[in-house]
Amino acid sequence: MDLGIIGQAAGLFAVTNVDDILILSLFFAQGAGRRGSTRRIVAGQYLGFAAILAVAVAAAFGATFLPESAIPYLGLLPLVLGLKAAWQAWRSHRNGGDEEKGGAGDEGPGPWEVAAVTFANGGDNIGVYVPVLATAGVGGMSVYAVVFLILVAVWCRAGMFFATRPVIAKALSRWGHILLPLVLIAIGLLILIEGGAFGL
Structure with missing residues (x-):
């Protein structure tokens, strides 16, 4: 196995997914103390990233399941989820509920919620991955896929690490129930605006 390709794959993953560590930390903080939440968050992260990888690999082979013009509209996913989380946090606060839960429900973040945010936030990664995978050949593409999937676990561990540091x-x-909706809404708006969705 070519160490050069492994290094390139690791570097590419790190550069294109650095913002995911913050989002994962917020998800892990939201799910803290809830049984099975870690498993659901990790499963959601893998589902979302596997979808990104599948679309990128298919596009590298010439299939275009996701037209380039549709990518900016992926911003609607985190935007809607952020608005939903904000509504739940506001409703919980208004009803005198525990602010730490932030209206997340008894189970914390679900795998589909995490997957949707991961996929939407990584939609622009597809454009970066496609030419790299297309020129890597089948063998190189396999190396990229394996390295990426291993690094998803590392990213989940990093998110969990940051979420569990005492400070x-x-x-x-204290602030996660406010930060999570704000981060999701900001990501959604950024994807929509940078991609020129709705003529923005």
Whole structure:
């Protein structure tokens, strides 16, 4: 196995997914103390990234399941989820509920919620991955896929690490129910605006 390709794959993943660590930290903080939440968040992260990878690989082979003009509209996913989380946090606060839960429900973030955010946030990664995978050949593409999937686990571990550091955990516990909706809404708007969706 070519170490050069492994290094390139690791570098490409790190550069295109650095913002995911913040989002994962917020999800892990939201699910803290809820049984099975870690498993659901990790499953959601893998589902979302596997979808990104599948679309990128298919496009590298010439199939275009996701037209380039549709990618900016992926911003609607985190935007809607952020608005939903904001509504739940506001409703929970208004009803005198525990702010730390932030209206996330008894189970914390679900796998489909995490997957949707991961896929939408990584929609622009597809455009970066396609030419790299197309020129890597089948063997190189396999190396990229394996390295990417291993690094998803590393990213999940990093997100969990940051969410459980005492200072960060205390801040996320206190402000996470506000930060998560704000981050999701910001990501959604950024994807929509940068992609020129709705003529923005």
